[in-house]
Amino acid sequence: MPDLSTYDAVLFDLDGVLTPTAEVHMHAWQAMFQELFEQWDISPAYTERDYFDYLDGKKRYDGVASLLRSRDVEVPWGDPSDPPTEDTVCGIGNRKNAVFERVLRDEGIAPYPGSLDLLDKLAAANTPVAVVSSSKNALEVLASAGIQDRFGLVMDGVIAERDNLASKPAPDVFVEAARMLGVDPGRSAAVEDALSGVASAAAGGFELVIGVDRGVGAHVLADAGAHLVVDDLAELVPAVGTGVRFDASAATEGEEPA
Template sequence: MSRAPFDAVLFDCDGVLVDSEPITNEVLRLMLGDLGWVMTPRECLRRFVGVAVADQTDLIEERTGVRITQAWLAEFRRRRSAELARRVAPVDGVTEALRAVVARYGERLACASGADRAKVQLQLDTTGLAPFFGDRVFSGMELARSKPAPDVYLQAADALGVDPRRAAVVEDSPAGVRAGVAAGARVLGYCPGGPASSTPADLLALGAATTFASMRELPALLGAPAPPPAVRPAGP
């Protein structure tokens, strides 16, 4: 087999591995509404996808007149986690894509999220994706800067012992693409469409090397064998 085009593959979590953004954002939208900032679901997604709520304290105060506290953030995370534990699911096709990527890269892949570790691990455990990553899970919230800063991708690449310039980053948000590009990686932008999705033009303008609309396309972009087609139950 020829050499893989990358030395490692680094995955974002929310919106790339798990379909969590609409769930998290609905909790956030309702709690911000209680503070006086009323938004449509689409507007909340546009403003908050890919960024940490804790980093938006100034913006929230500007729009509501309320300085959110650690207690408010803790309640947000409690409600969010309860909803995610009940409803979160893997992104369509990602389980098959990960099997193909693991067949090509082995343990040279990691999950590098801007979210807090408890949320990331909860989602990976709930969706059955945790075994693909083992202990190779990294949280930008544990670093001095989260996305769009490159720190979490640099940490993940260092832990895997690879030059970040030889890594592929799989991202779906503007903040995440900025982080991957700043790390020097080649960013593959996932744009499945829908209200939580960025457009290909948006991610390409920020430096993504290419975009794709289905996780079934990802293995080929990484030089991995294509996953077998999903088996659908026979009809009655």
Template sequence: MNPARARAGKPGDTLAPVLRDVRAVVLDTDGVITDSARVHAAAWKTAFDTFLRAHPPEDPHQGRPFDERDDYLRYVDGKPRPDGAAAFLVSRGLDPLAETVREVAADKERLYTGMLREHAVDAYPGTVRLLRALRRRGVPLAAASASRHAGELLTGAKVLDLFDTLVDGGEAARLDLPGKPDPALFLEAVRRLGVPADRAAVIEDALAGVEAGRRGGFAVVIGVDRTAGPGTGEALLRHGAHLVVRDLGALVGTGTGTGTGTGTGAAR
């Protein structure tokens, strides 16, 4: 990757104080860099709802459809597909047999891949603005994702060259890295950047992801709440975020501003 092209931030841009002393930043892909979390959620919903109709739980209440906001955030967001499938099935009182998990995960992958072919996925403008401001200051950047599609998404959104390294689901499998909330994926990313975790920041939108950042000893863990739903920001804080924002552009200001107006929470 060649990040040099991306150093064209506005000369007057200033970083929020929470990021001014970090020496590297690791960002999750889906829902943080690219608007792809909604596609994942839609594919999971179709896969889970189809399975529940074919294999209804004994308790009718547990057979309720997959919720694209609450169930997605709680059980599957940020996790490897098998882990997410197993967690949701358990929540509905179903036995997560290996064969069942593989069936649901494979169906979700098929659906997701088809959706990507039909719908373009863009990078969030506020995220791009933050990335360019960090680049202009020479801060090394890594993208990290449990998805094997991360490179494809970043390329399609025309932001892959903003990053010094990418650790995706394929790399995680090759290196046998455990999934979030284990911090292994993020620790591998900062290892490649040559920066210790306690001098780096993690930016995540998943509960499992912010928990992984806190477990990994990262200096700053920033949660991104794009749902605007009740309780989501508070949940991110409980799971390990030091600060929650709705748009990463809030971390970039102009002139002497700090750009932190939409954040909640406090640094530890």
């Protein structure tokens, strides 16, 4: 396992990497789209695979448009201020977000223990860390998890929309986050659990792209550009301080992902 403290910085996705909010997002999307598909008589029916293929890691409205397009359904884009009752891309996205916010408010969230341990180790090594999330709820999630003050930078969906940055899998958000943090992607590491996020970091030229397999599949993440795949960030904790560097070129030449 590589020593992440040997990299100039480590940029983390949030949902599914640092906190289990991906599960909340997944359930909120499923509940909303199942009801919508039934109302509009859309087929095939929504499945869990749709979340990974069209929604996971993308900005909210881009995800809505992508999934509807997969069913040959086009609706007006609308405006982010559209109410959840509006049948526009933005309205549908806001409909899902209302469910997510209610669950987060009522139940709260806690970081993955392994992720928290890794953050502790990197903080002790004075390694810069940042969050790169497509979610507009990132700051609220980080605050609910009690880890907001650990990051020198949070690149979220609000900043991406403000600055017209393309959604993952485009490299824009990762590259811009590295620039804002003052580090070179070619000497930094990125950690992602979504196919679109792994592809984004890989396209951004990060020296090490780590995939966290929360259900997508290790080989699928590797095919998307991950140099190394782990089941949990706890696997990376013992390596901090060892000085071990990961040979990404060997992984791309056909080695099995861990």
